[in-house]
Amino acid sequence: MTSIKNILRIDASARKAGSSSRALTDALIERLDPDNIVTRDLAEALPFVTEDWVGANFTDEAERNDGQKAELAVSDTLVAELFAADILVIGTPIYNFAIPAALKAWIDMVARARKTFHYTANGPEGLLTGKKAYILVASGGTEIGSEIDFATGYLRHVLGFIGIDDVTIVAADQQMVRGEEALTQALDEVAAV
Numbered sequence: 001m002t003s004i005k006n007i008l009r010i011d012a013s014a015r016k017a018g019s020s021s022r023a024l025t026d027a028l029i030e031r032l033d034p035d036n037i038v039t040r041d042l043a044e045a046l047p048f049v050t051e052d053w054v055g056a057n058f059t060d061e062a063e064r065n066d067g068q069k070a071e072l073a074v075s076d077t078l079v080a081e082l083f084a085a086d087i088l089v090i091g092t093p094i095y096n097f098a099i100p101a102a103l104k105a106w107i108d109m110v111a112r113a114r115k116t117f118h119y120t121a122n123g124p125e126g127l128l129t130g131k132k133a134y135i136l137v138a139s140g141g142t143e144i145g146s147e148i149d150f151a152t153g154y155l156r157h158v159l160g161f162i163g164i165d166d167v168t169i170v171a172a173d174q175q176m177v178r179g180e181e182a183l184t185q186a187l188d189e190v191a192a193v
Helices: 020-032 051-057 066-071 073-084 101-110 152-161 180-191
Strands: 006-011 036-041 087-093 117-120 123-126 132-138 166-172
Touching (some): 006 020, 020 087, 020 132, 020 166, 020 180, 036 073, 051 066, 066 073, 073 101, 087 152, 123 152, 132 152, 152 166, 166 180
Parallel strands (some): 006 036, 006 087, 087 132, 132 166
Antiparallel strands (some): 117 123
16 A cells, blocks of 8 residues: 555544454554554543633634633644645544443544634535545444444544544444454454545
8 A cells, every 4th residue: 555644643532442433443454554643532531622612713713812822722733734645544442322421522523614614605604625535433332323323423524624534434343243244344344444
């Protein structure tokens, strides 16, 4: 495989050891052989959106005071990481039919009007175009693509909302039903990327 310049890796599993989504992410990163990787481990908590954050975000950038700039500093860093990446790799489990709160916090920090999307007369337009995303998903019982999978459709939608339309999903789903076969099959899919 041709070397990829810049990858942003997002790990959303609370588990460090024994995490299927981290195993899939490790395998994909090795397969892609990037020149540069920025890793964002969401097990190390991000702040949540607050009233002060919203106020700072909706204040014109040129008019923000030092406190508002500080309020948006983490978000600005996360957005800069996204813009610098050629490929986004998200490894996530499904917790209670959806994404972990830590991944939602990351999304809330990067989905910013006038930064990663803007509104036009024809509706919203994402500003992170020309990027590829891989979503590597693990679940105990949720079947990916089923009516109880509220994770993958949401992630595909929100990435498209900020301009990332080229999304590949690889799933090690229903591991409590399918056993080791689920992860083995997903690893085979990653090897074929």
